[in-house]
Amino acid sequence: MTRFDSLLDSLGRTPLVGLPRLSPSASVRLWAKLEDRNPTGSIKDRPAFFMVERAEAEGRLTPGCTVLEPTSGNTGISLAMVCKLKGYSLICVMPENTSVERRQLLEMYGAEIRLSPAAGGSNEAVAVAKKLAADNPDWVMLYQYGNPANADSHYETTGPELLADLPEITHFVGGLGTTGTLMGVGRYLRERVPGVRIIAAEPRYGELVYGLRNLDEGFVPELYDPSMLDARFSVGPEDAVRRTRELVEQEGLFVGISTGAILHAALAQAEKAVRANERADIAFVVADGGWKYLSTGAYSGTLDEAAERLEGQLWA
Amino acid sequence: MAIEARIPTILRTYTGGEKAVSGQGSTLQELFVDLDSRHSGLRARLVGEDGSLARFVNVYLNDEDVRFLGGVETPLADGDVVTILPAVAGG
Numbered sequence: 362m363t364r365f366d367s368l369l370d371s372l373g374r375t376p377l378v379g380l381p382r383l384s385p386s387a388s389v390r391l392w393a394k395l396e397d398r399n400p401t402g403s404i405k406d407r408p409a410f411f412m413v414e415r416a417e418a419e420g421r422l423t424p425g426c427t428v429l430e431p432t433s434g435n436t437g438i439s440l441a442m443v444c445k446l447k448g449y450s451l452i453c454v455m456p457e458n459t460s461v462e463r464r465q466l467l468e469m470y471g472a473e474i475r476l477s478p479a480a481g482g483s484n485e486a487v488a489v490a491k492k493l494a495a496d497n498p499d500w501v502m503l504y505q506y507g508n509p510a511n512a513d514s515h516y517e518t519t520g521p522e523l524l525a526d527l528p529e530i531t532h533f534v535g536g537l538g539t540t541g542t543l544m545g546v547g548r549y550l551r552e553r554v555p556g557v558r559i560i561a562a563e564p565r566y567g568e569l570v571y572g573l574r575n576l577d578e579g580f581v582p583e584l585y586d587p588s589m590l591d592a593r594f595s596v597g598p599e600d601a602v603r604r605t606r607e608l609v610e611q612e613g614l615f616v617g618i619s620t621g622a623i624l625h626a627a628l629a630q631a632e633k634a635v636r637a638n639e640r641a642d643i644a645f646v647v648a649d650g651g652w653k654y655l656s657t658g659a660y661s662g663t664l665d666e667a668a669e670r671l672e673g674q675l676w677a
Numbered sequence: 678m679a680i681e682a683r684i685p686t687i688l689r690t691y692t693g694g695e696k697a698v699s700g701q702g703s704t705l706q707e708l709f710v711d712l713d714s715r716h717s718g719l720r721a722r723l724v725g726e727d728g729s730l731a732r733f734v735n736v737y738l739n740d741e742d743v744r745f746l747g748g749v750e751t752p753l754a755d756g757d758v759v760t761i762l763p764a765v766a767g768g
Contacts (some may be wrong), residue, residue: 431766483766506766538766563742571685571763576722579733579764593742595735595760 368400369446372410373518375399377526377644382611383624389634391627392527392644393614394519401435401442401466403617403649404519408541409439411514412503413447422501424448429500431455431490433483433538433675434463435649436505441470452500454490456482458569459675462653482570482675483538484580505539507583515545523550523644530554531634534627534645536619536677537561537593540585542646547589561593562626564601564619564677594629596622598668598676602659604628605651617649618659619677648677680708680753683760691719705736706749708759723761724749733764 365371375398380391396404416422427450430440437453444451451472455464458479467474475493477486487506494502505511523530523546533550535542540561547559573579587593598618605621608614627645634641651660658670683697692698698716702708706728713720725731729748736743737760743751753759 481765487766561742565740565760565762566765568686571687571765573687573763573765576687576731576733576763580766581732581764582766587744590745592745595737595740595742595762597740 367446369410369443371400372406373399374522377523378614380608380612383607383628385631385635388640389631390642391624391631392642393608393612393647394523394644395614395647397616397647397650399439401438402652403435403439404542404646405435405439406442407514407518408505408508408511408539409436409443411510411517412505412508413440413443413449415508415510415513416501416503417447422449426450427452427497427500429454429490429494429497429502430505431477431483431486432505433486433677434459434467434653436539437472437474438463438466438470440503441467441472444472445470452493454486454493456486456675458482458673460654461656466653479673480569480572481574481578482566484573484578487580488578505541506580509584511539511541512545512548512584515542516549517545520546520549524553527642527644529642530557530644531641532558532560532627532630532643534560534562534623534630534643536623536646536648537563538677540582544584544586544589551589558591558630559589560626560630561590562623563593563595564622565595565597566675566677567598567672569673570675594626596625598659598671599664600625601676602667602671603664605659606664609651614647615651616647617651617654617677618657618671620645620647620649622677623648679755681758682708682712683758685762687763688719688722688761691716691722702753704747704749704753705738705743705751705759708753709749735762735764736760737762 384390399406431454457476477489601621604624
């Protein structure tokens with residue numbers, strides 16, 4: 362059934378597509394979960410919808426409320442759509458070093474943007490949002506970093522979809538930001554697939570983003586439970602851009618830069634399986650399409666030029 | 678046996694501003710002790726009093742988070758690259 366009563370009803374049930382050219386062999390296969398096929402074009406539609414619905418069910422969100430959220434972009438865009446359709450105002454606190462397309466989309470949906478300083482990246486956005494929430498007790502901060510409904514959205518939808526489409530799954534590779542995807546899918550798969558490996562790919566930004574004033578300003582999302590992961594990889598912009606381009610050139614998939622980082626970690630698992638002479642069916646997340654990142658310059662020029670242009674930007 | 682340690686901006690006060698310094702050790706623990714002998718005070722920022730990695734410090738051995746390898750006991754080999762970063766938010 363591909364007919365839905367409204368856009369929100371069409372959430373999820375995204376395709377899982379094989380990558381015959383990038384997969385090393387018939388027994389070590391890569392599968393891409395196309396999360397760009399969600400209502401606003403990213404995986405964040407799932408947690409945004411679930412967080413709003415749960416806040417409504419709990420009575421925290423009532424008609425006319427203002428929603429507040431720290432976000433580097435995709436969660437804000439998803440919330441902006443959900444809030445627009447449900448009649449809430451939205452204020453997003455976003456680092457200033459995010460792509461112009463993200464800001465344009467938020468403005469188009471009618472969200473108000475408060476920019477936080479580039480240095481410190483999303484840590485600063487979280488700090489600014491927490492202060493705003495304290496100063497404005499009538500605003501409702503959904504707080505994706507600590508809201509169980511974020512991980513639950515993946516436990517209840519992304520995880521079951523993956524297992525239904527790929528019962529033979531051996532690895533799941535996702536991006537690590539709020540940790541919601543990995544915590545939710547990880548919990549679902551571990552309960553049902555003995556030995557499944559849950560692998561995190563974390564973007565490694567330029568120095569500006571790690572420009573905290575002291576180490577105590579560091580941030581670990583409240584949702585994060587490291588026991589849910591088997592390995593965690595840091596992927597720099599060179600590798601992320603290279604893999605992003607390989608996906609276009611070899612498989613025809615036009616994806617955002619963070620997906621390149623995720624594929625990089627997935628390919629490392631594939632190579633490991635080949636070396637160990639083991640069967641592997643590795644599913645990874647295509648978090649969004651490349652459209653919102655064209656202005657970053659990541660899709661033109663040499664790899665070195667593209668990586669250089671990403672310096673200082675929050676590209677995932 | 679040389680290992681390259683990449684130092685984040687926030688800790689370069691201990692390395693005279695150097696982005697990367699060279700050290701030795703057969704484990705991460707030993708590398709930190711070796712680095713501390715030339716960059717006094719660095720180790721205390723990286724590991725807590727109980728000897729495990731500090732909460733907001735992430736350490737990667739050739740891009741893999743050492744907390745999923747062996748923590749401070751993770752074995753190192755010649756030519757390894759150890760990257761130290763503060764924990765930051767995504768999303």
